[in-house]
Amino acid sequence: MSALEIARKKISFDVNKLSHFIWEGEERFKRFMAFQKLCSSDPLLRNNPKDIGIGRAETYELYAKKMKKLLEVADLRDIKEFATLIYPEALVSSLNYEMFMPTIMNLGTDEQVKLFYEPASRWEILGCYSQTELAHGSDINRIETTATYDKQTKSFIINTPSLKATKWWGSDMGITATHVVTQAQLYIDGKRCGVQNFVVQIRDVKTHQTLPGILVGDIGAKFGYNAKDNGYLRFDNVRIPKVNMLSKYVNVSDDGQFTKTGDDKVWHATMQLMRQHFLDSVWKCLGIGLTIVIRYSLQRKQFKDSLGQEIPIFDYQLQQHKLIPLIAEMYGCMLGSKKVFAMAHDNVARIKQKNDFSKMMEVHVVLSASKAYYTWNCFFALEKVRQCAGGHGYSYYSGIPPLITEMSPCVVAEGDNTVLSLSVGKVLLMYLNKAMQSGKAPNTTCDYLEDIFNYLTELKQPLVSKECTRDLNKVLAALRYNVAFNVANAGQKLQTLMGDKGLTFKESTDKHLGILLQEIAHTQSNYWTYRTFLEEVNTLTDPNIKTALTQLCLLYGLNKILEQQGQLFEYGVLSGPQFVWIRETRDELISNLKDNALGLVEAIAYDDNSVRSAIGDSQGNPYEKLYHWGQGPQSIK
Amino acid sequence: MSALEIARKKISFDVNKLSHFIWEGEERFKRFMAFQKLCSSDPLLRNNPKDIGIGRAETYELYAKKMKKLLEVADLRDIKEFATLIYPEALVSSLNYEMFMPTIMNLGTDEQVKLFYEPASRWEILGCYSQTELAHGSDINRIETTATYDKQTKSFIINTPSLKATKWWGSDMGITATHVVTQAQLYIDGKRCGVQNFVVQIRDVKTHQTLPGILVGDIGAKFGYNAKDNGYLRFDNVRIPKVNMLSKYVNVSDDGQFTKTGDDKVWHATMQLMRQHFLDSVWKCLGIGLTIVIRYSLQRKQFKDSLGQEIPIFDYQLQQHKLIPLIAEMYGCMLGSKKVFAMAHDNVARIKQKNDFSKMMEVHVVLSASKAYYTWNCFFALEKVRQCAGGHGYSYYSGIPPLITEMSPCVVAEGDNTVLSLSVGKVLLMYLNKAMQSGKAPNTTCDYLEDIFNYLTELKQPLVSKECTRDLNKVLAALRYNVAFNVANAGQKLQTLMGDKGLTFKESTDKHLGILLQEIAHTQSNYWTYRTFLEEVNTLTDPNIKTALTQLCLLYGLNKILEQQGQLFEYGVLSGPQFVWIRETRDELISNLKDNALGLVEAIAYDDNSVRSAIGDSQGNPYEKLYHWGQGPQSIK
Ligand SMILES: Cc1cc2nc3c(=O)[nH]c(=O)nc-3n(C[C@H](O)[C@H](O)[C@H](O)COP(=O)(O)OP(=O)(O)OC[C@H]3O[C@@H](n4cnc5c(N)ncnc54)[C@H](O)[C@@H]3O)c2cc1C
Ligand SMILES: Cc1cc2nc3c(=O)[nH]c(=O)nc-3n(C[C@H](O)[C@H](O)[C@H](O)COP(=O)(O)OP(=O)(O)OC[C@H]3O[C@@H](n4cnc5c(N)ncnc54)[C@H](O)[C@@H]3O)c2cc1C
Structure with a gap:
């Protein structure tokens, strides 16, 4: 029996039942497993060790093909819920459903939902979200992009007044998106009316050519997210129709009267829900890391005991004290994330049904604190995971480096x-x-x-x-x-x-x-x-x-x-x-x-194709896999 | 006046004088600056933002050219002392002087120095060091590679008995080195005589063809060190002459008698000196990171004060409390590293001159503790540095990601x-x-x-x-x-x-x-x-x-x-x-x-070519540089 088989025999509970608990019921768990099966069995969808470390442009191209295929063969609901962590370098065009569509739905009128949300939901247009500028991120009130209302033509003129005001970082914007939700300072008759949200088309939907007045492109090399074309964007007095300002809570009348048309706390409440996707991936990322390193620690041996037998490193007090508390951390973040989003959904329901805003602040407190400390804790935990794998944790084939580059921006993005x-x-x-x-x-x-x-x-x-x-x-x-x-x-x-x-x-x-x-x-x-x-x-x-x-x-x-x-x-x-x-x-x-450590991490149930690790495979044999994967196309000849 | 110029005016000491202290005197400081000048003024030697993020094979090729040029135009002493941190992806073939030559010098007889050290010092042969195997790193006593003495031919037969015993990680071994110092279990007449050091030629010096019985190659994609061809190596009963076992402290007579020929504590004492290079780069790496982020924090503004003025982020209590203690950490590691190597050199001198081993253990304690905690502290400090740069810290052009991938292995390599x-x-x-x-x-x-x-x-x-x-x-x-x-x-x-x-x-x-x-x-x-x-x-x-x-x-x-x-x-x-x-x-x-924060980091005196950061340049203007660098060849079109 292999070390992993022996360890599995010692688990005191039914791992499958725990998986049902984690994945919120047997039905959803089955959906998750079926989706993983789909991804691992299709030659294009499968993660291939040969693709690890290929160049940015190739990564983008490959992932674009994967996404296209996924949209053909899988349910969008499954993609949204399950795909992110399975693909290491982030999914091309995911902002369309992660940010663009929800923003329209939350801040747009019914007409705007029809105009922008619906075609996006059919992937006829590809949306992204671009708020951050080169010089302003956290302080969104000081962004410099302007939107000047022109009564004559009933349109807004969007402009980038300086280099500092260049929109920066927008994910999927560099070369993919056709439309962007962007923020700008609204000016009417020379008066500032605050930062508002505008939908701007930046590329032709058919030819994909950049539209006049738009300067857009990819921002180059990053620590990770190689399949993401984070972009820059400059507007040279681009004219957009009035209907492109998202108007559920604010309105500009034809003659330039600016009014608030609802309680914008509703906006904040619904926008809070958008972080769910983000926070949900944090504990999963750590879960994959722990799956890798706990399996590896049960097999890796270093130094011998008094009888001359080599000791699996998991048997050392220190290795256990490094890793088992991280399993607790992961479960804490998992259960906390689920709870905070239950609270956020309940908050929106209260507001919509009973005009009851009493839970608003509490959700803000709990959600912000969770975002900050779950991302920090899981990020530093992952770094410990890497160290616990010794030298092999530095190899891309361990599967750990891409988890680290995936988690790294989480501590600053979506709110520093x-x-x-x-x-x-x-x-x-x-x-x-x-x-x-x-x-x-x-x-x-x-x-x-x-x-x-x-x-x-x-x-x-x-x-x-x-x-x-x-x-x-x-x-x-x-x-x-x-x-x-x-x-x-x-x-x-x-x-x-x-x-x-x-x-x-x-x-x-x-x-x-x-x-x-x-x-x-x-x-x-x-x-x-x-x-x-x-x-x-x-x-x-x-x-x-x-x-x-x-x-x-x-x-x-x-x-x-x-x-x-x-x-x-x-x-x-x-x-x-x-x-x-x-x-x-x-x-x-x-x-x-x-x-129980192995059972607690294996209950998360990412399969080998998702874990994509030579040293953390469910079947064991870390050295064979490292040896063979290492000689793939990234090996310099 | 720019924000950086204003900040420089406030420094209370002479930065140049502090540089002399840091670089151990004016003369050495001048040498360092001249070397940097050389690197920044030559088109091949210069760091070019266009090269950031290019593929592994291209990186290797480019760095090999740089190294060749460096060896032509610079003093080897300067390269050894100053080059590492200037080039982000590690230098091709540096193990030749970092590990191969010192090992021969420390463990070899005069004859072996002549045979291996001298040609290496003339770069006629290129050496590397390969101890770690797939399945054994920290516990070097359990490596499985064997060296069997054959009395008849007065030679050793080096063999890799299993896949697990494949040598792994050896830096410069994948495609560059012609010779390797490797460790193997010595067997004489079926009796184990412990782990010994052997020089094995793996490639032809002229044709660079792999020699018979040798299977060697690059181990593929890693978190960083893209210019390093870390390698694997297998021996299929490779025969080497008896003189290839390093024999300053051990000897095998022609007829197979194994004897110790000296106090191997001397060996340990001299081997300790080899970590100097390594530890010396840790504080410098953090120093460059701090230079970047302190300059950036003085220029980056976020949120306004009660008078409506935007606040440089360096003015926030938290940003100061995050960064200034790290400057103290960096100086602590700098001064500690210098001291520990003074102690280690003194120890070797005592041993050689007076046969006095009394300081041996103390140096071991201080050096091991310093290696562990300086690398841990500086590594986690660098991660904080990245976070302090907000979103832009995730861009490769911030210069921070390559520092992180450079430091990452330091916490496990050269002794976990x-x-x-x-x-x-x-x-x-x-x-x-x-x-x-x-x-x-x-x-x-x-x-x-x-x-x-x-x-x-x-x-x-x-x-x-x-x-x-x-x-x-x-x-x-x-x-x-x-x-x-x-x-x-x-x-x-x-x-x-x-x-x-x-x-x-x-x-x-x-x-x-x-x-x-x-x-x-x-x-x-x-x-x-x-x-x-x-x-x-x-x-x-x-x-x-x-x-x-x-x-x-x-x-x-x-x-x-x-x-x-x-x-x-x-x-x-x-x-x-x-x-x-x-x-x-x-x-x-x-x-x-x-x-004084700016002065304390600028005293380290890495120039813009060495710091290679769009946001941490000595002249300021972070946004202009990010904007232009970002549109280089790594920008996907
Ligand atoms: C991979 C990635 C993807 C992204 N995708 C998008 C996208 O799709 N669309 C988009 O619009 N943006 C995107 N962003 C940008 C991201 O949202 C911002 O980078 C993020 O909001 C952080 O803001 P900042 O960069 O301005 O950080 P800054 O606020 O400049 O932070 C720098 C430092 O200042 C400190 N600081 C700031 N304010 C204070 C204060 N008041 N008190 C004390 N300290 C303070 C911070 O803690 C930090 O240490 C992305 C970023 C990344 C890295
Ligand atoms: C970039 C890079 C370059 C390298 N270059 C070279 C080179 O040129 N030549 C070469 O020979 N090697 C090289 N190496 C290999 C390196 O030296 C080893 O990886 C390093 O010694 C760590 O050993 P390990 O991988 O066996 O870790 P392991 O010892 O397997 O560590 C795994 C885990 O087990 C724990 N552990 C181990 N023993 C104990 C114990 N007794 N008690 C408690 N916990 C324990 C560790 O703390 C860690 O958490 C390189 C590695 C890297 C990453």
Whole structure:
């Protein structure tokens, strides 16, 4: 029996059942597996080790063919839900359904949906999304592209006033897209009416020729995303009809009156949903990485034991302590991501059905913190995964480098993590302020604000015995105190800065509170994710799966406590000997989980074609595969 | 005046003088600048943005031409000392002088030096170094390649017994090298005589044809190092003359008697020197990254202040707190690397002159810990650098991705960091054991072992007032306690494991003490590096430079304390309010250092051709350069 077969025998639960849980039911799991089958069995759709490392232009061409084929043979729903991680260099033209269509649907009128969404849904036009300019990304309010309304012709003139204002980074824009949703400063009669969204056609739909006044192209070599033609775009006074300004929430009348036509909070609420796709791929990316390295670690041997037998590296305390907590991290991000999008969908439903905006801010807090910390945690986790594979992790055929280049932009794109976490911290300070004024905590998942009222006076150390460190709810209490104390601490500092020193809120946060605000967001994410993990575990019915995931959940919580050891000490939430117990319990958990590690990652169920790793194949034999893959066309002769 | 010019005016010291300090004197600095001038002014030698992202085969070809030209027009000494970081994808055939020649010199007899070293030094033969096999890297004792002595013909037969035993990764081996130093299990009359070093010719020197019995080639696509033909190599009973076994310390007589012919500790001592080149490039790599991102942060603006002025991102507390500590990290690694190699050279001199091996172990500890933690720290620092550049950090033209792929293997190659740090921890436990037996600490830089005798009884909290947190020596004391307590802690655990539980030393360390051993190595590195930093700062005479570097040194120390906050609390070395002071002092330091940040990185003095960044150019104008570079040949049309 191979090392992997032996390890599979030791798994204490039914891996298939866990897969159903992860993929939200048996039916969807079957769909996922069928889609993978489709991708692996078709010669064009299949990932071929020979294609690893080919040039940018060839990669683009190949992936364009794959996408074309996919659209012919697969359901668009399946492509949207499952394809991303299966193809390492990102899919050509995916922005059409990831960003272009949802933006039209969310910000467009019925007429605009008919005009732009529908043809895009039939792939008659190919859309992309281009907001970022060379000189402005995070601060979208300062972009420089202008849209000047011309009453005479009832049209907008889109212009790029300077080199800095060149649109930059737009994915699929370089050579693929025919249409773009772009943002520009709207001017009417010389008056600025804010940043608005415009649909601009940039290429002829039939000939694919660039239209007059448009300068567009690919921005060249990047760290990864080789199948993506990220682009630049300049407008030389390009005229577009009035109907091309997305007008669900704003309107320009024929004679140039600018009005708001609805609550643009609805816009924000629906736009939040667009991050689902993005966040959903983060834990999957780490999942693939862990699948590779755990399989490899069970087979790789290094140094011998006292009996002269070589030791599989997975048997070393350090390798287990590096990898098993990352499995917990991956499950935390998975369950957290699912929950946050359930909340976001519920929020939109409330708004649409009952005009109820009460959950808006809470979703913003949870979603922004999750985006920032899940992408950071999973990114750094993947880097550890690479290191755990030793030298072979540096080979492209390990499958790990493309996962790293895929995850790298996630920490800055779709909202820079730092900027997002600052925003979370600021909202929580506002909550605190409101709570202080009203004398009661807001009715949100940020229930830890309640603790602030007991701050310093009523603190009960939650982990006062070894037994407590095994109590999932006591661990929750410790994490809850952690964020509460951070909020309270920042609140006090803010008072000093604004009160005694007379600074504005903005000066205080920009120059003095950044670190604390980030700590708030960080510990909020830890607390909320652990809470969600725990809630999910409590719903499980299969006893063996429940046991394993409960251990994983506790491990997640204890590791978050250990990462914040200094703070928890300083705040008096925990003290010296308690950390000895916490580490003992953590060690027990890792030791209990080690025989299930393989099952926990294989339950994600990416097949060999998707994992595309010579060292992480489900059948084993890493050296044979490395040897043969390495001699493919990328081997210089 | 441009933002960079304004920033340069604020620097409080003479940048040129600091450059002399960094480059070890004015003369060497001038040599470095002249070499850079040579590289930037020659059309072939110059880094051209057009070459970024070209295919592997083209990269190799181009770099081979560059190397040829360099060897014609530059001093080999300059190439060795300065070229590596200037060329992003590693230099073709550099292993000839980095590994092949030094190995021959260190392990070869005079005859072998004549036979192999001398022609290599004239580039008549091209050497490389191939130890790692597909299945064995860290554990070199278990490699499977065999060298069987044949008395009849007085030759060795080198053979690859299995696919797993294929030599793998050897840099420059894939298509360039004519000769390889390789390791094999020596067998004489069926008896194993350990792993020995053999020189094997693999290609004809004139025709470059692969020789009979040799199967060799390039291993394909990697994360980076695109100009390096890392190779595989298989021997089919290849016969080599007896003189090809490196024999300074071992000998096989004609009739097959195996003898040791010297103290192989000398071997280890000299081999240690070979890491100099490697470690020397780590801080430089980070230095280039910081040069890029600090210049960019001074120019990039995002969001406006209360007066409506856009804020350069460098003005945000968070951006400063992300970057300025990394400057301290970079200087710590720089000064530490220089010191450790001074110690290693001194060690070799002692051994050769006085047969004095007393410093051997200490150099091993300091060098291994430095290798592990400098590469880890600088690697993760570079990743932060990338994130600090926002979206543009993902563009190859930022210059940051190639630095990341350059640093990525450093954490596993030349000794896996985990394996090295475990070894450091084990040596320190042995030291502790000796000290306990003799009642006195060893006479080494590991002077913190002295503290262990006062463990628990005589601990004096070092930072008992705000003023203390500004006292460089008190900070040293805190870091010293940190490592001492870790050693003592692990020592106690080991006693329990071996005494009460009856485990062997190996079982104890493999299965139970890995984490603690790593913590020992980590805090040893922090303590020793800070101590070295402080010693170096004390030798400075220029008052302005001294002020700036003293602040940087203190920042380094305080940050290491903050990173270990939990441990220091737990050990009782520090307590609650002290951390408030520490953070206040840190904030003061960052605020004092911020106007010198640019000077501190520009003093490293890599020119624009070496920095090769569109956003980190010394003249500014990041957007113009990104715009133009992005439209080069890598832009898909
Ligand atoms: C692969 C990839 C694909 C992309 N695709 C698209 C696309 O399809 N369409 C599109 O429009 N854009 C796209 N982008 C652009 C992306 O959205 C932006 O790069 C992203 O929003 C980050 O903004 P920035 O680059 O302006 O970063 P910056 O905001 O300039 O960040 C630089 C640094 O400044 C710091 N900083 C900024 N503001 C503050 C503050 N207030 N306080 C403290 N620190 C601060 C940041 O934390 C960071 O360290 C893409 C980018 C990448 C890398
Ligand atoms: C770019 C590059 C260039 C190279 N160039 C050369 C060259 O020119 N010549 C050459 O001979 N080789 C070369 N190598 C190979 C390199 O030296 C090895 O990859 C390196 O020594 C690491 O060994 P490994 O791959 O066996 O890692 P492994 O030891 O297999 O490491 C895998 C994992 O196991 C863990 N592990 C291993 N042992 C233990 C233990 N005792 N306790 C706990 N954990 C453990 C490690 O920490 C890691 O997490 C190169 C490699 C790269 C990436």
